[in-house]
Amino acid sequence: MPATIYDVAKKAGVSIATVSRVLNKKDNVSEETKQRVMDAIEELNYVPNMIASALMTKKMSTLSLLIPDVINPFFSEIARGVEDAANNYNYNVIVCNTDYDLKKEAVYLNLLKQKSVDGFIVASAIYNDKNVYDLIKQDYPLVLLGREIDGIEKNTRTDVIVSNDICGGYQATKHLIELGHRKIDLILGPKEIKVNRDREKGYRKALRDHGIAVDKNRIHNGRFKIEFGCSKALEILRKKEQPTAIFAGNDIIAIGVLRAAKSLGYDVPGDLSVVGYDNTILAEIADPPLTTINQQMYKMGYMAAEMLIKRLKGDKKPAQRVIFETKLVVRKSTAKPR
Amino acid sequence: MPATIYDVAKKAGVSIATVSRVLNKKDNVSEETKQRVMDAIEELNYVPNMIASALMTKKMSTLSLLIPDVINPFFSEIARGVEDAANNYNYNVIVCNTDYDLKKEAVYLNLLKQKSVDGFIVASAIYNDKNVYDLIKQDYPLVLLGREIDGIEKNTRTDVIVSNDICGGYQATKHLIELGHRKIDLILGPKEIKVNRDREKGYRKALRDHGIAVDKNRIHNGRFKIEFGCSKALEILRKKEQPTAIFAGNDIIAIGVLRAAKSLGYDVPGDLSVVGYDNTILAEIADPPLTTINQQMYKMGYMAAEMLIKRLKGDKKPAQRVIFETKLVVRKSTAKPR
């Protein structure tokens, strides 16, 4: 049985209120009493029970982070950023993998509410996520990461952190166009995820700006999986209207594209240019190293946690919307078309 | 203000004890009362407060996982396994990144104890970790993952899950020897991490078994970082007694070695064979794809969480020690020496 505040009080010869005071560095406790309490704490190896205190204060110093999948380096970097920021403020973070599954997300949220986590960071980015609307409606402290939510202008507490994906899509496409590519296929993740729509917008705008007609048949949606990137690329490369470049919705899909190209004996970038998105470690390591769009995952995660914690500590400023800029990172997977 | 059990009781016209009973599916509550309570819960949108209940029951249905770094794919796969298993039993998991830093680990553990997490999974694998000994001494529910701890035979609750790293080291080295290599350098992570000692043991045994003298100068310890792998490999490859193969302590180091080789204009595997360890996604994607030793990260994580939860639920069987077997995965980074 671990020692309680009563044990400490008894050993120090004071009341539990006094112990609580020194524990919380509150008001006035004489140096002498404080010392006696500290000694008792030391002797008894006392660890305060945050559960009991949370019952009164409603503060557990725990955040929850909802992401689709930690294994995806994009999200593990975000998770690391969140965790580091949280740790910095003496918070912990409960990580939940939703696999882009709204039902799973709902189950998690319900459990987390029961546990009185102080706030939520939702990075699982599904379009029109009812769960998220509910959280906002019920006024839970919340930061949305990498996802917007429409029609909540009147809301004043939910901060949003996003990347400028339209710009990212534009940068990638422009890079390919400037290299001389005209037939550029776009292989995206699911339509339900907002970032894919934005990246597509950027792609379309870049083509338009350079007087290239947008061909709907060159735009493909699917999943953020190597296998999808590979099979879709195989399909595309076998058609008559072969592209000279493929812009993938993220690095994982791009890896799949590289694999497909390799299996068909294509040289990248000689026969086919490939651009990824995210600039995860995968892009750096891929063969050839991927030209990709950099996102600041770690910073976004860090900032999300920081903003959330500041709000929990009473920050009343109106909801922020922070946009992180993207950057083109040129490596070896893009070149002029033959 | 969220509804409490009192609100529900009042609305349903029963006592809070009865509400608690239907909530916990306890003993005898007549169908009729139960229905009334359920309706009240529904109407009030009541969410039970687990903090309050935990104060009595001491169960928060929360596990904590200590790993060095989620960004390392080896650990993110473990984390995913842990989380999936936990979720399966309606538990959540708090993930903490220790960066192999004992002080950080201690701070985390202290905070987690305050939060009354139900149990710990420690995968941060530092040799002779005082924190871990303390946990065991204080009889906290604990599973050790990927790390052993000496001198706790009498302990009956702490399960241990490890990979057979001696075997893994042996397999990797044997593979190189059988290809004809005789000068094989070993670039490991820190000595303080047990797995490195085991992998070295396997390496030594393989050499001995094949009548090759072990040259201490060929064994190097450092960090599990690309940069370390790269700089150490550069150093090695510039010496006169150049190896024809390098066995790296994990895939990350191996990636660094590949980078070094590339920067010196070496062909892998033509001029130099490289073997990694772990078989993370990085090995698959590397250029050339890495020959490596497979570890079952996801399964180990899953099992760790499952064993821990079973113990929390009252399983009294003596402490288990589960050993996962490794497997050589041959890809394109190894070949006969010139």
Place this chain on the structure above:
DNA sequence: CTTTGCTGTGTAACCGCTTACAAATTGATA
């Protein structure tokens, strides 16, 4: 010497549940 205002500490209510125990209700049995 009484009053005033600090400072330092103790008392007890409360946070929202669980649960041992008591009490009330029901139906069957004597």
Place this chain on the structure above:
DNA sequence: TATCAATTTGTAAGCGGTTACACAGCAAAG
């Protein structure tokens, strides 16, 4: 109809802290 066991429900005491409020002790002021 009275008795008893079984079933259903209520009462109240915690769980381990926080905190409003009361109060004691003491120095300075009147």
